[in-house]
Amino acid sequence: MQVLYALLLSSSLAGLALWKRALTPGGTTLAWALCLLITAYGGGAAFAILAVTLLGTVAADRFAGERTDPYAVRRKSGSRDAVRVLCNVGVAGCAMLLYGITGWKGFLLAYAGVMAESLADSLASKLGPLSKSPPRDIITLKPIPAGLSGGVSLVGTLSELLGAAVVALVFSLGTGNPKALLTVTLAGFLGVTFDSVLGSRAQAKYLCTVCGMVTERETHCGEDTRLASGLRWLNNDAVNFLSNLFSLMLALLLAI
């Protein structure tokens, strides 16, 4: 019965993604399979977390609009393909697969921790740039352009806490486990802090040779930019994947 119900829910979500052109056909197929796996093994609470994360991201995006990237420093995301889906939901899917195989509740908690990190990161990256004062780099504390990875602001940090807490609340209510509220919030919040540290120190940043702006784009002002700091292969998708992995490990440790 749960499989049938999972099939129905994931197919509606995939249909919506195709209709809204939010994902490429390849990305949609992978997202459908991951959603099916997550709902079939994790049930209603797991699906509710997935839905809240997606809806929260879309709502924050609509609310912030162009203000999310006022200096055009972020890479253009374009259509979301399978690699992108895998980087953003792959770790959560693995946690759920391990839960399905072993039946150990720690993996279910880890799934929620990873999703808490994802929503925290999405909300902060969309709402953080709305802060009146410029964000500061999480390590050097120097002011940096809004929208650039590694920056922190009060609005951004509060958005992170909100995102992690919402997922934790849905999980606690859905599974009848009040203790998970703190564990999941913590796993999500520390994971997104790790995301900022990687964003500041390791993610590829480029210098525009025309306007002198530090950017995550490989072209700016119509010219190729040059690598200024970080690792060329470590883009935002890779950072998201590693931060998800960090939250997964942390939640597993907390579960033990």
Ligand SMILES: [Zn+2]
């Ligand atoms: Zn430029």
